[in-house]
Amino acid sequence: MLEQIKAIVAKQLDREPSTLDENSDLAEAGYESLDVIETVFALEEAFKIDIPFNANAAEEMEMRTVGDIVILVEKALAKQKPA
Known part of the structure; x- marks a missing residue:
């Protein structure tokens, strides 16, 4: 799951997924409000x-x-999983 999420975030930032890890700060990486919305989608x-x-x-x-x-x-x- 982490790799798939890194790929989504990296695409949004126009970066390589390998430049990101779990602790990568999105604001420092250049994330803006529109990036958040597009990432959620x-x-x-x-x-x-x-x-x-x-x-x-x-x-x-x-x-x-x-x-x-x-x-x-x-x-x-x-x-989403039934209890």
């Missing part, structure tokens, strides 16, 4: 999940590092 499509997202509250989302995105996807996937 790409994650939803790639993992067939629904990520609750409000563009007006984008800063409240825990997406500061690549690792944060992994956690976000894991939580969304867990919500």
